[in-house]
Amino acid sequence: MTTRNADIIARKLAALGCAHAFGIPGGETLALMDALERAGIAFTLTKHENFAGFMAEGTWHATGAPGILVATIGPGLANAVNVIVNAHQDRVPLIVLTGCVAAHEADTYTHQVYDHGAMLAPIVKGTFMASGESLNRVVDKAIMLAMTGQPGPVHIDVPVPVAEAEATAEAFSPAGIGSRFQPVDGPEIERARKWIADAERPIAIAGVDAVNDDAGAAVGDFVKAIGAPLITTYKGKGLIDEAGPQALGGAGLSPLADGHILPLVAEADCVVLIGYDPIEMRAPWRDPWPDDARVIDVTPVVRQHGMHTAGATLYGSVSAALKLLQWSGHNHPTWSCGTPRRVRLALADAFAPEPSGWGPAAAFHAMREAVPEGTVATVDSGAHRILFSQIWRCSRPRTLLQSSALCTMGCAVPLAAGHKLAAPHRPVLAVVGDAGLEMTLGDLATVRDMKCPVPILVLVDESLALIEMKQRAGQLPNVGVDFPATDFVALAGAMGGHGVWIDDVATLHRETAAAFQRDTFTLLCARIGRRAYDGRI
Incomplete structure (x- = not known):
């Protein structure tokens, strides 16, 4: 059986563990869909591309393999914009495959034709045009971008002639994505360790980046070791068992909850942000502490949100950074005033x-x-x-x-x-x-x-x-x-x-x-x- 360029794309996605793709067919995606099925990736027909993209995200949460959304030229991709923006803001690795006409045809043929990449550029981590000559590298780049740092959507536009053409090389497996880089000992970690060791009222706030780093066990060990209650964003719920005494549940959009939680944050003498991305939070979470507060930010990426300051920032793997911070010499009781327990009871009552x-x-x-x-x-x-x-x-x-x-x-x-x-x-x-x-x-x-x-x-x-x-x-x-x-x-x-x-x-x-x-x-x-x-x- 002839190997087409579309088969190269599909085999690489199958090698990642992808087993499902979702979307609505169009004439420009037929080779792609056939290739996905040949590679063992079942295609599910939906009634709208938005629904398809969210189904794809659901498979990612279940399996850890990136979601696949297939959209045809023009209106198909336009329908999918909402779910692609969602993947970008909610840090979801979504592979968006679209069909399109060849570039030379687009010069003179305008029916349903517009620049897919230009439309998506602000809302994806990367957009690529597939070609037979560099297909292996392009797909590898897209996968790497989707899965590393803060995960997100990537787009691969596949012209019909490219998808259908016989591949000029065999598909090789995508390069190993590897783990996020590890933080190393240095002044930032020493400062953070000292702040934690001295803290009498430490508090931790965790979010989506800790979830995407599979850092639940490390978060649990850390907050227990330093005696800190844990607040999470809604995406971060479950990083520790919320039935336990250190869990204060999720926060971010409830003024009623904020009325109990934000005063507790203000009372803390050390705040540890664990993969916390404030993109989930409402306006009252802007500047919740003064600029000189002892705030430690553990993050896989440079933060550009402007929502708050941090006195020490540790870049890299959330789990690895927490293990380094846990050695802090912390050996005294915390929150002797009992405020976190009272807040937990007040939230249950509210x-x-x-x-x-x-x-x-x-x-x-x-x-x-x-x-x-x-x-x-x-x-x-x-x-x-x-x-x-x-x-x-x-x-x-x-x-x-x-x-x-x-x-x-x-x-x-x-x-x-x-x-x-x-x-x-x-x-x-x-x-x-x-x-x-x-x-x-x-x-x-x-x-x-x-x-x-x-x-x-x-x-x-x-x-x-x-x-x-x-x-x-x-x-x-x-x-x-x-x-x-x-x-x-x-x-x-x-x-x-x-x-x-x-x-x-x-x-x-x-x-x-x-x-x-x-x-x-x-x-x-x-x-x-x-x-x-x-x-x-």
């Missing part, structure tokens, strides 16, 4: 179930009790995500998936579907608002066709609740935020799934258990009413 017994918080607490051990949850953007991220405790990383930096709607269902496809043995739950679900209704057919037993908890309040709250806070009239109800139960049946209305905790428990036994999706439609999040986030 996000407890509603006194009435029903509402979004009650639903989320009940859901936590109802799902099997080891369930991976995904959550869409909106008021429900903030509340869910504060309530849902994680025992390990990557068990609560969301769009945390871009905060885009329409991500939860495809993240869940992609994860379930790549790890079918693992129970998966999606949590969405009614508006977010309506953005991706067409791809419920994709989930149905996968025979995917994913319970989808839908918070039905007939409103863009978070925006409506901001509207009221600004004393603005109600415009463009409320909408009539959809009969989601009937819709689920029409789409080949199962739907049920939920109005109490007992029904939610019962129907959640039943949902995991089906061979299709279930819409658990929880009617919570408008303004259910007032005072809760």
Whole structure:
């Protein structure tokens, strides 16, 4: 069988452990799709490229291999811009493969033709045009860029004649990506060690870069050794077991949580930032400490955010840096005032179930009790995500998936579907608002066709609740935020799934258990009413 250039690309991706690709076909991608299938990478047809990209991200969280999004020329790639921006901001290694016409044809043929690379340049780590002569090197460069430092999306444009042409060389395996460089002893580490050794009130804040470095064990050992409570971003939830006494849970978007956590940060005499990227945080996390505070930043990349200062910065592997810092001579009790414990109790009280017994918080607490051990949850953007991220405790990383930096709607269902496809043995739950679900209704057919037993908890309040709250806070009239109800139960049946209305905790428990036994999706439609999040986030 002839080896084409498209086969070279596919074999390199298969060598990374990629087993799935997602997208919508076009005439310009046919050779690419055929090559992926030949290489053992199954192609899944979706109804929208955005859904495809989030499914690809779901497989990455499940397997550690980069996600693959296939988009055709023109409108196909234009549809995918949102999910590519999300991969860029949320640090997701996404390989974007697109078809295009040859350069000499684009000089005189304009139908659906525009400069893919120019459009994507600001939102990818790199964009490349494939050619037969340098294909091995180009694909290796793209993979290396996607997977190192802060992971992110890369784009490879493959002209039809290049994809279809016979390869002039055999594919060789991509060069080993290797580990991030190791920090070495020096003045910065000595200063950081001394600050930790002297600290009576140390605190640690961890984020997505620690997750991407698989640093959970190192984070746990470190905070225990230095006696520091741990705050995480929403992406960092589960770096240590959130049921443990040192975990203060996630933070970043909840003013209610910030009211307890930011004063604790201000009280600390040493702050250790562990792979913490403040791209996930809201404005009150800008300059949360004075410029002369003892702040240690452990980071794989140069930080250019401008959100805060750091007195000592350690570049390289998060895990390796923590092991160096752990030797700090720290041998005295910390937080003798007991403030972290009081904050932990206050947070639990702030996000407890509603006194009435029903509402979004009650639903989320009940859901936590109802799902099997080891369930991976995904959550869409909106008021429900903030509340869910504060309530849902994680025992390990990557068990609560969301769009945390871009905060885009329409991500939860495809993240869940992609994860379930790549790890079918693992129970998966999606949590969405009614508006977010309506953005991706067409791809419920994709989930149905996968025979995917994913319970989808839908918070039905007939409103863009978070925006409506901001509207009221600004004393603005109600415009463009409320909408009539959809009969989601009937819709689920029409789409080949199962739907049920939920109005109490007992029904939610019962129907959640039943949902995991089906061979299709279930819409658990929880009617919570408008303004259910007032005072809760």
